[in-house]
Amino acid sequence: MDKQSFDVVIVGAGPGGYVTAIRSAQLGLKTAVVEANHLGGICLNWGCIPTKALLRSAEIYHYMNHADAYGLSAGKPGYDLEKIVSRSRGVAKQLNGGVGHLLKKNKVPVFDGWGKLAGGSAGARKVTVEKDGKVFAELTAKNVILATGARARQLPGLEVDGETVWSYREAMVPKAMPKSLIVVGSGAIGIEFASFYRTFGAEVTVVEVMDRVLPVEDAEISKMAEKAFKKQGMNIITGATVKGLKKDGKSVTASVEKGGKVTEITAEKLISAVGIVGNVENIGLEGTKIKVDRTHVEINEWCETGEAGIYAIGDLAGPPWLAHKAEHEGVICIEKIAGVKDVHPLDTGRIPGCTYCHPQVASVGLSEQAAKDKGYDVKVGRFSFVGNGKAIALGEPEGLIKTVFDAKTGELLGAHMIGAEVTELIQGYSVGMTLETTEAELMHTVFPHPTLSEMLHESVLDAYGRVIHM
Template sequence: MAAKSFDMIVIGAGPGGYVAAIRGAQLGLKVAIIEREHMGGICLNWGCIPTKALLRSSEVFHLMNHAKDYGLSAENISYDLDAVVKRSRGVAKQLNSGIGHLMKKNKVTTFMGEATIPAKGKVAVKTDKGVEELTSKHIVVATGARARELPGFEADGDLVWTYKHALQPPRMPKNLLVIGSGAIGIEFASFYNTLGANTTVVEVMDRILPVEDAEISTFAKKSFEKQGMTIMEKAMVKQLDRGKGKVTAHIEVGGKVTKHDFDSVISAVGIVGNVEGLGLEALGVKIDRTHVITDEYCRTGVDGVYAIGDVAGAPWLAHKASHEGVMIAELIAGGKPHPVKPESIAGCTYCHPQVASVGLTEEKAKDAGYDIKVGRFPFIGNGKAIALGEAEGMVKTIFDAKTGELLGAHMVGAEVTEMIQGYVVGRQLETTEEDLMQTVFPHPTLSEMMHESVLDAYGRALHI
């Protein structure tokens, strides 16, 4: 059987791969996409989307419990965890089928199966029907990543969970341990804590949400503790003893180990790239700690082989993968796209309160040698935040004192994951403090705090 020939073959149909395929097709390329499990990848099926659905349920539950604060009454408030999970899975399923439709609409040829790259320009796909042989000058590796599992902390689906188990839990935890306080760990901690689990978060670094600005991390920690969470920083889980219906965790803080009992443990200690079994090393592709090494245009150094998204390293964000997918398709089609700048990519964590940021933290700006101006504005000074009953939070902006360039923006509070985009656009347009000060923000909105934070950096805040 003759090999099928394509202009571009994409391995992996997550938010990087399927977007690359669509953009390639739009540009007139003949595109094939290969997926071994779910169209939409982890993000859509087991990550970004279903977790947001769960968190929305916990947010509504939280508001129902505070109905009195809004002059309303709600009695005998409860939840059905199975129904909450069922809604989350339904949301993921709806979007998953939507990806299949997008592939058909854009005339992208889809293969469901395991891919290998036996030689440059060749891809073999093991499907239910046998092995399909494909050829292309351009192969895009978009195979994503999976949860890192540490020895002794392996998930069993009963007592110890990865994010997948946490999305379809076997029970509602009473005493929950979350190992790791990045976005995944904190989002699950927030969800289960809101539904009533006694939640403990253990973080090895000196603060939770370690990639965020230190001031924002501190603010978030206080909020979480107020909600009843136990936060242990500079702490390490040394071992887990699994018993019947319980796990005893040996946790070391300041050189002293103490034992704590839990009925459920979520391990969220990072991710590893899906680089195995593809034949990348044999082709000469360089891999460092499970991630493919690429240049700023996602080229691997092996002619015609590219890598995008999580498999190509940090930041591990769906929107970074999608943007790289578009860039790579334009490059293959003969265009001259701009490379994706990691420092211009926003990070969003959908805990309660939400956390969002873009650009440099205060510490990183100082380390980079900038003379900076920092502005802050609290939610308590904003009319809309008070009207919403969401007066807890802050917006922080960092400027280069010499040029007025917006170096970074950091927020914690209600709806900040939507607001951050204003600063992202501002950075893309190379805005200065003057541009932002001259911008008229609508009233009453939470976004006015973005304006006030800029004004505050220059001693001009009006409402504080």
């Protein structure tokens, strides 16, 4: 058996795990990674990245179908689903190889197998690595960081069968474009798939248990998104639950209850997008002081678990379930371990969220209602895309930038957007919040013209009665 000692062993090489490993090596710590499946984790291989490749194909297809609006003609647009999927998988493969290169460059060995805590005392934690039912390595480390991620939640009655009921994995590699589709759940994952399939012509029904789509977003943005989705031809059913499924091998019929009334909806496929659960099983938590709450490991502000020398980051450690949260959390964790000065705990209230549907949606901080619920007296600014020259030139005049300020201090409490490229624009406000910027600094900032970013400025101005172009 291979026995080695390290300063740090990281179990899981998703965005949180591999970034933490690289930073650990930069800090001079002898570091190892254990990964049972793919370098880059779900995000890179089956989530964030390949879905964006699919959505890019959908975006271009959308513009091809509207070429006439730009004075162009290119005949009747068509698509090759096999090539679309192949391109998506190729993007994931390229980045998977890139992660391997980065780890090798930083001299971080990767143990290809299932990592599991195997006891030991503080300062000498042990992790076993198993492959094909056989333990082939035992790693001893002063610190173990668990980054095992999460998987799709499966609700009773909505179990994935890979045929007519899909998870994100099956939805990402369809062999044929379904003529009809039911999507259960309207969070980022559900809505992105709904947007992809609808763009390519599938009849899409979205069922959401909450009273609005994209329920974590600001209510005003959710309302605009629902209006846009309906305009595209989606059937949106909110405040509803799926009570059961009937399958005949070629289609699936969902019994959808809303307001006490049950309606049956039949489609070729159904995508279950009802959240995730942490991968806490079979990683050696039993017999430790590590606490698990609703499938997620409890941690403090430095990612420490209840067991000395053992840490948890990313999806395993709870919401928000975002790759960039996992990466930042991992860096904070390892820098604290290494004794780096001026390490700051992660403020999850300042983590931006992005949904790559059409139109795109992005946000950071408190919604208008959440700010009011916390007792803030707020000033709210709004600026519509129709007032922006670049948006009009792009042929994208529908959208909104919304900002929420503390009326007493001018602190930027939150920002919410819907429209073209807002997933890129949101970072401007994220930087501002990190710098604790007030409305004064934002007003005095010069934004380039003509750009979509000018709308960030105008929304701030609007909150204080100074908007120019609206």
